[in-house]
Amino acid sequence: MTMLDRLVALLPLTWLDAAALALFAAAWASYQWYSDHRDSARPRLNREMDRYTREWLVRMAERDNRMMDVNVMRNLMRSSQFFASTTMLILGALVALMGYAEKAASVVAELPFTLQTSERVWEFKIIVLLMIFVYAFFKFSWSIRQFGFCSILVGATNKPTPTPELYAAHTDRIAAIASFANRNFNQGLRAYYFGVAAMSWFQHPALMIAMTLGVIYVLYQREFRSKTLDLLMDRSGE
Numbered sequence: 001m002t003m004l005d006r007l008v009a010l011l012p013l014t015w016l017d018a019a020a021l022a023l024f025a026a027a028w029a030s031y032q033w034y035s036d037h038r039d040s041a042r043p044r045l046n047r048e049m050d051r052y053t054r055e056w057l058v059r060m061a062e063r064d065n066r067m068m069d070v071n072v073m074r075n076l077m078r079s080s081q082f083f084a085s086t087t088m089l090i091l092g093a094l095v096a097l098m099g100y101a102e103k104a105a106s107v108v109a110e111l112p113f114t115l116q117t118s119e120r121v122w123e124f125k126i127i128v129l130l131m132i133f134v135y136a137f138f139k140f141s142w143s144i145r146q147f148g149f150c151s152i153l154v155g156a157t158n159k160p161t162p163t164p165e166l167y168a169a170h171t172d173r174i175a176a177i178a179s180f181a182n183r184n185f186n187q188g189l190r191a192y193y194f195g196v197a198a199m200s201w202f203q204h205p206a207l208m209i210a211m212t213l214g215v216i217y218v219l220y221q222r223e224f225r226s227k228t229l230d231l232l233m234d235r236s237g238e
Helices: 004-008 015-037 045-062 065-100 101-108 117-156 166-203 204-226 228-233
Strands: none
Touching: 015 166, 015 204, 045 166, 045 204, 045 228, 065 117, 065 166, 101 117, 101 204, 117 166, 204 228
């Protein structure tokens, strides 16, 4: 008996459950690669914000009082801290839910169009949600540290200069770390979107497929076709 056969025997997923889970994982990984790592000239929200971040840091090198810059970093860090602490609460709730899987399954079974599953499959679905939010927590916590590194580098910037080109290597270094921090924050936030899709699996795998595709559509519209992106690029349009 192969490892796959043992897994199927241990966890009797239906073919629709397996298809929904496979599509979910493939869609998330593919979109993350397309959005964050694909080397393309196509305008995207993160890339435009990276450009404005570097412009801000160039102006930072010209200022004597950098309290405003520190406060900006602090605000960015607070966003990651908020989601990191919220994620810990969600993880605690999911761990507690593991002990009440049977009761929770009976409650969800009362909803219309709910597909009945075994308690073992229900626990597996909870574990999938746990993995999603553990991933989100690691992303948010690493983002917090990276924003902290940026704050230190801002403090380590030398006296103001009328020629920011002298600090080009230093500002590029801060901008790169800030870009990494923003990317980790976005990936953690993206996990929340896909977590919503995974929650629909408790009701029906077909709903999970529809929600996964819906999440991809919403993320694509916001990151590649939003009015915010148009304004950042100094152009108008839908």
